[in-house]
Amino acid sequence: MTQSLSTSGNYRHIFGPVLSRRLGRSLGVDLMLFKTCTYDCVYCEQGRTTRHTACRKEYIRIEVLLDELKNFLSSFPAPDYITLSGAGEPTLHAGLGSIVQGIKVLTNIPLAVITNGALLWDSSVREGLHMADVVLPSLDAGNAQLFTHINRPVPDISFEQMLGGLIAFRESFHNAIWLEVMLMEGITSSDSEVREIADHVRCIRPDRVQLNTVVRPPSEDFAKPIPRKRLEQLAALFEPHAELIADYDGAVQEMAAAPDADRILKLLERRPCSLTQIAATLGLRPVETAKHLEYLAGQNKIAQKRFGADTFFSTVHIADEEEIR
Ligand code: SF4
Numbered sequence: 001m002t003q004s005l006s007t008s009g010n011y012r013h014i015f016g017p018v019l020s021r022r023l024g025r026s027l028g029v030d031l032m033l034f035k036t037c038t039y040d041c042v043y044c045e046q047g048r049t050t051r052h053t054a055c056r057k058e059y060i061r062i063e064v065l066l067d068e069l070k071n072f073l074s075s076f077p078a079p080d081y082i083t084l085s086g087a088g089e090p091t092l093h094a095g096l097g098s099i100v101q102g103i104k105v106l107t108n109i110p111l112a113v114i115t116n117g118a119l120l121w122d123s124s125v126r127e128g129l130h131m132a133d134v135v136l137p138s139l140d141a142g143n144a145q146l147f148t149h150i151n152r153p154v155p156d157i158s159f160e161q162m163l164g165g166l167i168a169f170r171e172s173f174h175n176a177i178w179l180e181v182m183l184m185e186g187i188t189s190s191d192s193e194v195r196e197i198a199d200h201v202r203c204i205r206p207d208r209v210q211l212n213t214v215v216r217p218p219s220e221d222f223a224k225p226i227p228r229k230r231l232e233q234l235a236a237l238f239e240p241h242a243e244l245i246a247d248y249d250g251a252v253q254e255m256a257a258a259p260d261a262d263r264i265l266k267l268l269e270r271r272p273c274s275l276t277q278i279a280a281t282l283g284l285r286p287v288e289t290a291k292h293l294e295y296l297a298g299q300n301k302i303a304q305k306r307f308g309a310d311t312f313f314s315t316v317h318i319a320d321e322e323e324i325r
Contacts, residue, residue, distance in 0.1 A: 030086025120165030142196025
């Protein structure tokens with residue numbers, strides 16, 4: 001789940017637009033509190049899940065979300081997509097259907113939903129998504145053992161249930177499904193492990209299969225990236241041939257304007273980035289970026305971590321207050 005904030009900072013639940021490899025200029029809508037998820041994936045770039053739950057409720061008020069979005073759309077150029085995603089799993093929001101419907105009433109900009117797919121066995125989640133233009137669920141493992149190892153789901157969600165949900169969703173959903181498969185070195189990098197996933201993908205019948213790997217600091221150090229050449233070989237095991245979406249070069253770009261230190265902070269709130277990525281994303285010179293990072297570190301607002309050959313910066317997170325309990 002990717003994103004960053006490009007507006008002047010008045011929006012709590014709207015962020016971007018970011019230039020997304022998959023969705024073009026994508027405006028994010030975050031329905032969840034940090035970090036509320038049915039999974040605790042070893043590769044998660046948001047760190048460990050702090051609210052590990054399958055409990056669906058109105059985590060953020062629907063009218064607050066829709067008001068922010070309406071305000072944004074009346075003030076800024078239209079993005080290519082509005083995308084439900086963020087620092088948690090959007091299908092946990094009990095008002096998913098009303099939010100999707102509310103957005104479709106507000107605008108005809110295409111609506112995308114990025115989800116881990118864990119709750120698609122629930123017919124109310126499938127119904128809630130039916131007006132979306134594209135849904136981007138995940139499948140990272142070909143068997144129950146790897147599912148538990150990689151995604152660390154809440155105990156009430158089994159591999160069979162999750163897989164059944166993806167298949168049932170395909171049967172009822174007539175718009176686009178782009179299935180993301182995150183592969184990791186030494187965990188899901190052998191032909192046999194990937195063939196097992198590809199067999200399930202054939203039953204799910206997504207419109208597109210998109211392969212990813214770990215390109216930002218993960219929740220667990222043992223989650224390692226697969227080199228591009230090997231990922232290209234693994235893509236050939238899928239039918240149809242999978243696309244590579246791994247952002248090896250840190251190509252996501254921020255579109256907006258706000259004071260530079262604020263823009264950096266807003267970018268890092270959503271995802272860890274290296275100095276080079278921050279500079280490229282925000283259109284800053286590396287030397288300026290380094291100065292801002294030094295300032296933010298001095299304020300104890302950011303932390304840094306080595307990953308591969310790079311140093312990544314992230315915000316020092318202060319847990320959100322729940323708006324609705
Ligand atoms: S599903 Fe997404 S937000 Fe949840 S733990 Fe996995 S990567 Fe992180």
